[in-house]
Amino acid sequence: MQFKGAFTALVTPFRDGEVDETAYRDLIEWQIEQGIHGLVPCGTTGESATLSHEEHKRVISICVDQTKKRVPVLAGAGSNNTREAVELTRYAKEAGADGALLITPYYNKPTQRGLVAHFKTIAQEVDLPFIVYNVPGRTGVNCLPETQAELFSTIQQVKGVKEATADLVQVSRIIELCGPEFAFLSGDDFTVLPSLSVGGHGVISVVTNIAPSLMASMCEAYAAGETNRAKDLHYQLAPLCRAMFAETNPIPAKTALGMMGKIKTELRLPLYPMEEKNEALVRDALELAGLL
Template sequence: MQFQGAYTALVTPFKNNQIDEEAYRALIEWQLEQGINGVVPCGTTGESATLSHQEHKKVISICVDQVKGRVPVIAGAGSNSTTEAIDLTGYAKDAGADAALLITPYYNKPTPAGLVAHFKAIAKEVSIPFFIYNVPGRTSLNVMPKTVARIFREIPEAIGIKEATGDLKQVSEVVEECGPDFIVLSGDDFTVLPLLSVGGHGVISVVSNIVPNMMQTMCKAFVNRDLETAQKLHHEMSPLCRAMFMETNPIPVKTSLAMMGKMEKEFRLPLVPMEPGNEESLHGILNTTGLV
């Protein structure tokens, strides 16, 4: 199975309110050197909501070009507008992405039938493998297991899901409904190891922006049935996982990367820098774990 293990939900570095291509390419190269299994440009962590469509496409192109086929690229290409999602997904395919990550339509909150129709419309226009991105904390819409199974049955391009509910009961039901050929990736760094234990295949991770080797090693250890190592790494990463969500993602992880000297500490409004006290606490955690 091609899409398994640890995938980093890449941040998008900015400099003077422009995409910092040099820092972005360097981050991707470092991720590959650290053994990451794949990368995901233009997800939530990549501040896709504040990228223009032109910038969105540029970020995907840079990522695919830098990776050069060494690991799979799952490009964020979703939208709450089906027409926009078709356009972005078509670009991701033409750019050479291996798959697309398609968020469920946010704000307009479609019915289950509307969800199926949305993904069918995209697949009809652009045939590329895609992952459903279920993140109800962002979209106010939770795709239930039976709906996921229907999408999987009716749309050949639907190969998996990024499941970011943090609900292991729901994850288990998705695996039960869809079977082992449906790729279930965690979208929640806190539950990667337990998700693997119920039949999941890996993670699209925030914390792996700063510790790619630890996350991919934990996933690999589980596959190799080295539970002692997997559990040890799970607990070692837990303080970092908590720190990455001290404030709205991706504020803490971009701040961490800036502290590590990998990019400028710059965000797009409405995101703003961390509160000073939180930033001080974050620095202490990174210092304790040897990252700064």
């Protein structure tokens, strides 16, 4: 299984309004040095909603080029416009990505039948493995376990899900219906270990932007049967996870990386710099973890 372990939903560094390629390449290199298992450019954490198509394509290309096949690259390529999702997925394949991360269409609120038709259309147009991204809190639609099972059984390109509901009942049902070959990746940093315990395979993570080795080690420990070590790492990560969601993602992650000297803390509107009290919370968590 190619998509397993800890994948980082990478932030996109900006400097003076433009993509900061140097900082991005350095961040990718540091992630790989720290033992991350895979990288996800142009997801929600990468502020894909405010990237132009040219920027989106460039960010994917930079990631693929810098990674040089050392770890899988799962490129964000989703859209609430099926034609646009086809275009972005096609580019991800041309750029050399190992797969695509495709969010369920947001704002439109399609039915379950509409979701199936959306993903089937992409698969008919582009032969590239992809992971379905289910995040109802942002999209307004929940890709139900039965629908995920239908996607997996009828679309060859569907390899798994990034499940960001944090609903462990739904997590368990998805794995029950889809089986062990379905790459179940948690999309919620707080519930990675519980997801692994019922048959999950890993995570697409926000907190790994700042602590890649901790999350990668937790996934490795669980896979090796070292459950007590995995539990210890789960609780070591907990304060960092809380800090990373003190405000809307990726505001805290970029703030933390700025404090660590990895990137310039620059966001695109409508995202806005953190409130001082929350910035202090992030700093305290980084200091507690020994990251400052």
